[in-house]
Amino acid sequence: MTLAQHLATIDLLCSWEFPVEHGRSGTGTGGPGYHIAELATSDDFWEDDGTRRQETEDRFDADRDGLSELLSGRWGSPQRFSLASLFARSADGEDIPEPWSSLSSHVPDVHLWQEGTHGRWVALGVSQWDGELPFQLLAVVTDIDVP
Template sequence: MDIAKCLAVIDVLCAREFPAEHGRTEHGESGPGYHIAALHRSGDYWEDDGTAREETAAQFEADRDGLTELLTGRWGPPQRFSLRSVLVRTMEGEDIEEPWAELSEHVPDVHLWQAPVPDRWVCLGVSHGRQELPFQLLGIVTETDPP
């Protein structure tokens, strides 16, 4: 993982305007009020017995923690925000704004900062998807307050 590149992507997302419509970008996806970038992605696990997936999960958490340390130097310590209750609320039919509803489906928690850029939240999370799917270290910038 190229940490300098990850930080540069986060800086780009903080400065970029939000689109009026949902769509793909060179870093991931964006929609009204948010940007989501895949900062790092693993391979898939179709042929894995579970061993490689566990090792990769630990590495992605460590990568997220390393980026967290660097962003803490910029913005102070993050809030650690669990998305599990957001997932439950979404499944019970509550209308949760994006990007939070979508993230709660595959990201158990995020490290969250209120950035000095006006009205922007920045967070880092590890997408855990289904067993055979790749891990992704996600950088998220949004103007939508956490639910």
């Protein structure tokens, strides 16, 4: 997908109603108060010496940054928000609301805006669950404030 297609997906998510229950959607996952779109997914890295993984990580970071620049033209500079503290709080037993709880387990940080039309939060992040698993460029649209 191109950056223009990613922007179109984010625009759709900003206008869609939120699902009543947690589950899969045509773009990724969703639940009460949020949509998570899987904008791009890499191959896995089971047979990699580390070089391809680093190149892929750099490419996904560059794609996030390029998309972030386009969104900044709409909503201003993003807040850059580390999810590490949410992950630690969740590990300590605090109840962190979705989508922030699950994101914090595999996305280290997000670029975050509050879009103007619907007042929803829009976040971009790069996910990787484990060193051998694929990277994903994720877009999150939610009306749930960051805890």
